[in-house]
Amino acid sequence: MNIETATHPAEIAMQSPFEQELAMLIVTALHLEISPAEIEPVAPLFGDGLGLDSIDALELALAISREFGLELKSDDDRNRAIFANLRALADHVETHRTK
Amino acid sequence: MSDWSRSPERGASWLVHLMLWLMRHLTWFASGIVLPGITAWFYLTSATARGASTEYLGRVLGRRVTPLDVLRHIHVFASSILDRALLLTGKAGTITIEKINGLEDVDAAVAQGRGCVLLGAHLGSFAVLRTMRERCPVPIKVLMYRANAGAYSTVMERLDPDAAQDVIPIGDIQSMLRVHEAVAAGCIVGILADRAPTGARRTFASFFGRQAAFPVGPFVLAASLGVPVLLFQAVRTGKRRYQVTFTPFAERITLRRACRDADLSAVVGRYARWLEQSCRAHPFNWFNFFPFWERAEHVPTKARPLVPAAASASRARLGSKFDAAAG
Numbered sequence: 263m264n265i266e267t268a269t270h271p272a273e274i275a276m277q278s279p280f281e282q283e284l285a286m287l288i289v290t291a292l293h294l295e296i297s298p299a300e301i302e303p304v305a306p307l308f309g310d311g312l313g314l315d316s317i318d319a320l321e322l323a324l325a326i327s328r329e330f331g332l333e334l335k336s337d338d339d340r341n342r343a344i345f346a347n348l349r350a351l352a353d354h355v356e357t358h359r360t361k
Numbered sequence: 362m363s364d365w366s367r368s369p370e371r372g373a374s375w376l377v378h379l380m381l382w383l384m385r386h387l388t389w390f391a392s393g394i395v396l397p398g399i400t401a402w403f404y405l406t407s408a409t410a411r412g413a414s415t416e417y418l419g420r421v422l423g424r425r426v427t428p429l430d431v432l433r434h435i436h437v438f439a440s441s442i443l444d445r446a447l448l449l450t451g452k453a454g455t456i457t458i459e460k461i462n463g464l465e466d467v468d469a470a471v472a473q474g475r476g477c478v479l480l481g482a483h484l485g486s487f488a489v490l491r492t493m494r495e496r497c498p499v500p501i502k503v504l505m506y507r508a509n510a511g512a513y514s515t516v517m518e519r520l521d522p523d524a525a526q527d528v529i530p531i532g533d534i535q536s537m538l539r540v541h542e543a544v545a546a547g548c549i550v551g552i553l554a555d556r557a558p559t560g561a562r563r564t565f566a567s568f569f570g571r572q573a574a575f576p577v578g579p580f581v582l583a584a585s586l587g588v589p590v591l592l593f594q595a596v597r598t599g600k601r602r603y604q605v606t607f608t609p610f611a612e613r614i615t616l617r618r619a620c621r622d623a624d625l626s627a628v629v630g631r632y633a634r635w636l637e638q639s640c641r642a643h644p645f646n647w648f649n650f651f652p653f654w655e656r657a658e659h660v661p662t663k664a665r666p667l668v669p670a671a672a673s674a675s676r677a678r679l680g681s682k683f684d685a686a687a688g
């Protein structure tokens with residue numbers, strides 16, 4: 263499935279341009295079997311929502327570090343909020359990116 | 362089928378309490394006499410452990426398993442728990458490490474300065490790794506599933522509060538970030554890679570002639586970290602005597618994008634073969650007292666859905682989570 267044939271076109275409209283870019287990175291870095299457009303901006307990434315796990319969190323953090331020059335640290339109290347959903351992650355990365 | 366993450370540890374918790382009491386109140390001689398009694402009691406009360414032991418020993422020994430074999434198996438397990446309690450109470454001196462094989466391989470990996478991963482199994486004692494701390498120039502951390510570990514782990518933590526800082530608990534979003542930071546700082550991180558609990562991302566590998574589920578999490582993690590990987594085992598060879606072996610596994614685990622599932626299966630297969638060899642050499646050191654070959658399927662998630670089509674079978678098996686894994 264790709265963006266053109268996504269079954270929920272309404273979700274595409276919900277993603278901002280940067281969220282789309284980040285959704286693409288998530289799907290690519292984590293080898294997910296969904297299209298980037300299927301990641302709902304406010305649905306939980308971990309646990310019950312998309313169903314990612316802590317190894318995904320590491321791979322995602324490493325990919326974000328490579329792409330945007332931003333280091334995500336384990337001792338950051340905001341981690342739960344930063345990784346809450348696509349929108350929260352996109353906001354954080356866009357604010358703190360160095361490249 | 363009972364869930365491994367509960368039954369083996371919870372089933373053994375009374376055993377731990379009893380043995381800790383014995384340690385504090387009786388002499389070694391007395392506990393040495395009582396130990397067979399505990400073993401018999403465990404044998405009589407845990408049908409799951411008895412059945413799992415019989416199945417496992419049958420495959421490894423290749424002959425009919427007698428109740429005496431199962432009793433011996435449980436006895437080694439109970440003894441190793443007692444040894445672990447000794448290690449954690451700082452009585453490491455009472456444990457004899459009669460031989461360490463492959464320490465130079467650890468030194469070589471550590472000398473690169475980028476840390477390394479030690480993959481172990483519920484075979485012998487992982488806690489013996491603690492005795493390596495004095496010999497090792499870098500800190501050793503252990504990745505463990507703690508949230509559901511039951512009274513056993515709680516007791517062990519109470520015995521040695523310092524150990525808690527060497528443990529990286531699985532379950533938080535940032536667990537693996539902590540592992541990454543630890544190896545980046547040059548630490549050794551130990552991970553048990555033989556248990557694939559319900560809900561874990563898993564793959565199947567041949568183990569004593571039959572397919573068994575193994576967690577893919579430890580291997581995916583090691584690949585993400587990109588550091589050298591060694592195998593670790595500390596088997597009980599006699600009364601409070603252990604033999605430690607480090608075996609180089611990979612300079613780094615590489616999972617190619619185009620054939621990721623196949624690469625994962627291959628690397629897990631290699632681990633399973635090593636485990637099989639270790640079991641053959643030390644049959645009674647295997648401490649997975651649950652039906653190892655009969656596991657429920659994984660739980661699909663949105664990101665990694667369970668697709669029933671045959672073409673997706675291998676992918677489907679790799680779906681779902683790691684967070685329920687290890688231990």
